[in-house]
Amino acid sequence: MSHKSDTDYMNMALQQAEIAAENGEVPVGAVLVSKDGEAFVSYNAPITTHDALAHAEIRVIRMACKAMKNYRLIGSTLYVTLEPCTMCAGAIIHARIGRVVYGAADPKTGAVESLSSVLSDQRLNHQPVITSGVLADACGRLLKSFFRERRKR
Amino acid sequence: MSHKSDTDYMNMALQQAEIAAENGEVPVGAVLVSKDGEAFVSYNAPITTHDALAHAEIRVIRMACKAMKNYRLIGSTLYVTLEPCTMCAGAIIHARIGRVVYGAADPKTGAVESLSSVLSDQRLNHQPVITSGVLADACGRLLKSFFRERRKR
Numbered sequence: 001m002s003h004k005s006d007t008d009y010m011n012m013a014l015q016q017a018e019i020a021a022e023n024g025e026v027p028v029g030a031v032l033v034s035k036d037g038e039a040f041v042s043y044n045a046p047i048t049t050h051d052a053l054a055h056a057e058i059r060v061i062r063m064a065c066k067a068m069k070n071y072r073l074i075g076s077t078l079y080v081t082l083e084p085c086t087m088c089a090g091a092i093i094h095a096r097i098g099r100v101v102y103g104a105a106d107p108k109t110g111a112v113e114s115l116s117s118v119l120s121d122q123r124l125n126h127q128p129v130i131t132s133g134v135l136a137d138a139c140g141r142l143l144k145s146f147f148r149e150r151r152k153r
Numbered sequence: 154m155s156h157k158s159d160t161d162y163m164n165m166a167l168q169q170a171e172i173a174a175e176n177g178e179v180p181v182g183a184v185l186v187s188k189d190g191e192a193f194v195s196y197n198a199p200i201t202t203h204d205a206l207a208h209a210e211i212r213v214i215r216m217a218c219k220a221m222k223n224y225r226l227i228g229s230t231l232y233v234t235l236e237p238c239t240m241c242a243g244a245i246i247h248a249r250i251g252r253v254v255y256g257a258a259d260p261k262t263g264a265v266e267s268l269s270s271v272l273s274d275q276r277l278n279h280q281p282v283i284t285s286g287v288l289a290d291a292c293g294r295l296l297k298s299f300f301r302e303r304r305k306r
Contacts (some may be wrong), residue, residue: 001220008296015258021223026299038219046224046247050218050219050221050222050224051215051218051219051223052214052218052224052225052226052244052248052249053211053215053218053225053244053247053248054224055247058206061205062204062206065204065206066203066204067178067202069203071199071200071202071203071204071205071207072205073205085243085247086239086240086242086243086246086271086277087239087240087241087242087243087244087246087247088240089239089240089242089243090238090239090241090242090264091205091206091240093239093240093262094199094205094206094208094238094240094247095205095206096205097186105231106297110242110278115274115277116269118239121268123268124262124268
């Protein structure tokens with residue numbers, strides 16, 4: 001097991017976001033690292049998979065749950081290039097993810113610090129540790145250039 | 154296409170909830186009716202499927218999206234025996250479900266009227282019509298007897 005930093009994992013998540021962009025999807029990527037250091041990767045894919053719920057976070061949580069045959073991912077860390085939305089924040093709590101690291105904030109739908117703070121809601125039965133702003137510029141740039149290109153077409 | 158009432162569909166959802174209970178899962182069931190009247194059914198299954206996200210609502214939304222090859226379920230109605238949680242409320246918005254009908258309120262984690270009101274949040278880009286309390290007693294009784302049995306063991 002190698003010792004990777006938050007930046008290393010966020011770079012992996014950025015590579016996944018680029019795959020989403022190539023597919024014509026909003027470029028968001030995610031990496032889930034289990035408590036034993038196993039890494040799972042995924043990218044945003046609602047349109048191409050015909051699945052409204054196929055955000056990068058949802059896909060990687062499901063992938064890790066299936067691989068570990070466990071519906072809880074205790075002690076795991078989720079890296080994602082964009083601040084999670086309400087749905088994904090709820091999913092993170094259900095999966096008992098220990099720590100969430102994200103890149104760019106999402107002023108429109110972010111549910112960690114922007115629109116609401118689901119992950120810090122003491123009324124829910126789990127609160128992950130949160131780190132934000134890791135490679136935020138690179139993560140945000142990828143999104144901005146995607147939407148700029150889309151408007152051109 | 155037959156003309157079924159909200160009560161008819163909620164009874165179908167209750168039958169699904171009973172399947173969940175038989176599987177040892179929290180008894181919640183859901184029915185999604187497309188705008189053309191096609192019905193999809195599912196039940197809560199996180200433990201048995203090793204998937205933290207496998208709530209009845211998530212499973213039935215995914216099923217309907219795949220079947221209709223569309224990541225948006227515009228004009229559809231979702232019936233669910235229990236008030237949706239934060240994750241499922243977010244999913245309902247992403248899928249652009251037109252109407253949500255639920256049975257029992259969930260004081261601990263309900264995100265429609267109990268803990269928060271995600272489905273009425275005007276800052277998000279979709280607000281479904283909401284009907285609550287349909288067969289609420291039957292939906293709630295099933296949950297209460299499940300938890301009573303579980304405490305006994």
